[in-house]
Amino acid sequence: MVCSTFDLFKIGVGPSSSHTMGPMTAACRFVEALREKNLLERVERVECDLYGSLALTGKGHATDRAVLLGLAGERPDRIDPDAAERLVFAIRETGRLKLGGSHAIAFDEARDLRFNQREKLPHHSNGMRFTATTADGESESAVYYSVGGGAVVDESDVARNAPPEGGWDMPFPFSSGEQLLAIAGREELAIADIARANERAGLSDEEIDIRLDAIDAAMAACIDRGIGQTGILPGGLNVKRRAPGLYRLLTERAERALQDPLTVIDWVNLWALAVNEENAAGGKVVTAPTNGAAGIVPAVLRYYQRFTPRATQNGTRVFLLTAAAIGSLFKENASISGAEVGCQGEVGVACSMAAAGLTAALGGTPGQVENAAEIGMEHNLGLTCDPVGGLVQVPCIERNAVGAVKAIEASRLALVGDGSHRVSLDQVIETMRKTGLDMNERYKETSLGGLAVNVVEC
Numbered sequence: 001m002v003c004s005t006f007d008l009f010k011i012g013v014g015p016s017s018s019h020t021m022g023p024m025t026a027a028c029r030f031v032e033a034l035r036e037k038n039l040l041e042r043v044e045r046v047e048c049d050l051y052g053s054l055a056l057t058g059k060g061h062a063t064d065r066a067v068l069l070g071l072a073g074e075r076p077d078r079i080d081p082d083a084a085e086r087l088v089f090a091i092r093e094t095g096r097l098k099l100g101g102s103h104a105i106a107f108d109e110a111r112d113l114r115f116n117q118r119e120k121l122p123h124h125s126n127g128m129r130f131t132a133t134t135a136d137g138e139s140e141s142a143v144y145y146s147v148g149g150g151a152v153v154d155e156s157d158v159a160r161n162a163p164p165e166g167g168w169d170m171p172f173p174f175s176s177g178e179q180l181l182a183i184a185g186r187e188e189l190a191i192a193d194i195a196r197a198n199e200r201a202g203l204s205d206e207e208i209d210i211r212l213d214a215i216d217a218a219m220a221a222c223i224d225r226g227i228g229q230t231g232i233l234p235g236g237l238n239v240k241r242r243a244p245g246l247y248r249l250l251t252e253r254a255e256r257a258l259q260d261p262l263t264v265i266d267w268v269n270l271w272a273l274a275v276n277e278e279n280a281a282g283g284k285v286v287t288a289p290t291n292g293a294a295g296i297v298p299a300v301l302r303y304y305q306r307f308t309p310r311a312t313q314n315g316t317r318v319f320l321l322t323a324a325a326i327g328s329l330f331k332e333n334a335s336i337s338g339a340e341v342g343c344q345g346e347v348g349v350a351c352s353m354a355a356a357g358l359t360a361a362l363g364g365t366p367g368q369v370e371n372a373a374e375i376g377m378e379h380n381l382g383l384t385c386d387p388v389g390g391l392v393q394v395p396c397i398e399r400n401a402v403g404a405v406k407a408i409e410a411s412r413l414a415l416v417g418d419g420s421h422r423v424s425l426d427q428v429i430e431t432m433r434k435t436g437l438d439m440n441e442r443y444k445e446t447s448l449g450g451l452a453v454n455v456v457e458c
């Protein structure tokens with residue numbers, strides 16, 4: 001099942017797609033279900049139980065804040081981060097929230113929002129249960145799973161084994177790199193053309209371009225906002241924003257660039273840092289494919305736009321469509337959730353997507369694109385998720401900068417070849433999946449291992 005470009009690239013808020021956007025969407029969906037059942041106005045109390053990775057790292061990933069906002073009817077794609085801050089403050093100050101934005105109830109956060117750190121729900125590490133009770137004792141409960149990239153499934157989806165999104169009639173369905181290359185060869189189409197043809201099943205070309213340009217604009221705005229912010233990131237780790245200082249260094253002493261041909265790497269680092277610092281601060285970002293890894297695709301895309309000759313708006317669209325086609329293969333055949341397979345599913349996948357997108361935008365053949373995607377993941381295999389303090393800051397922010405540079409390297413390696421190579425993308429995706437299965441739970445977004453236990457918080 002191919003998932004849509006617009007399911008992989010979602011505009012939302014930080015710091016985490018699975019721990020912030022997913023729970024916010026789930027809470028919002030639960031309230032909507034209450035409304036549809038004509039229960040909303042009679043609800044007196046709502047409780048939320050978080051399990052597994054959501055309970056273990058939810059505080060650092062702002063899951064509590066996301067649940068409050070979702071219950072109040074806020075959705076990640078429409079939220080204004082500044083207004084959201086005020087809303088959360090008001091809920092906490094008054095101990096009351098308006099369910100779905102309309103029905104006021106008491107909400108005692110310490111009592112009604114529980115982090116069940118020793119329990120895990122059966123389907124996925126990111127499980128949550130919402131329960132609503134009316135004044136006359138009637139109760140309604142639902143379980144949701146945040147399965148990565150902001151996507152949410154409920155128990156009925158799990159029972160049907162249904163995908164969370166997508167599922168439209170497309171002319172070129174594919175579920176492996178091999179199939180994708182076969183379609184490209186048979187139809188004489190680029191990977192971006194195949195992705196566009198599939199999107200055309202639900203959207204006109206004009207609508208596709210409007211959406212792609214909106215993603216490009218949101219990524220660019222995130223970079224620019226991140227460059228303009230200073231200070232310490234929230235959460236107590238005392239991590240300083242580095243993007244503004246690096247930007248000053250690059251622009252105030254531009255003559256240094258003439259002496260150092262690797263200055264381009266500093267710019268790529270800057271753009272990735274800017275996005276991930278914004279993400280860590282709860283700002284507006286685009287999942288690519290997740291929030292934790294949201295800096296890699298924008299940084300490499302801007303590298304394409306600023307540092308490669310003949311970059312065009314159409315090239316940007318080709319970049320995004322190709323990157324999404326590759327991301328969709330990982331989503332279907334392995335995972336894009338750090339809680340399931342470690343950081344290889346987030347930063348590794350983003351690196352693979354960006355490498356493929358850049359290669360396509362630079363005119364690479366489908367074989368070279370597949371090669372770039374494979375290299376992008378091969379050298380991220382085994383990457384663990386061990387965020388210090390449960391915050392999406394260390395190692396996440398820097399890891400995006402390194403991942404972006406690695407994606408450019410993967411693309412360059414692929415572009416000097418002819419597309420033939422020893423390890424296929426499908427083999428590396430399967431290896432990533434199996435490595436994730438073998439990975440100790442401590443390294444899957446629990447903050448119970450790795451840097452999270454070896455770095456002392458201060």
Ligand code: SF4
Pocket residue numbers: 292293338342343344346347384385386387391392393395396399445
């Ligand atoms: S270590 Fe990687 S997977 Fe884990 S939170 Fe950070 S970016 Fe996400």
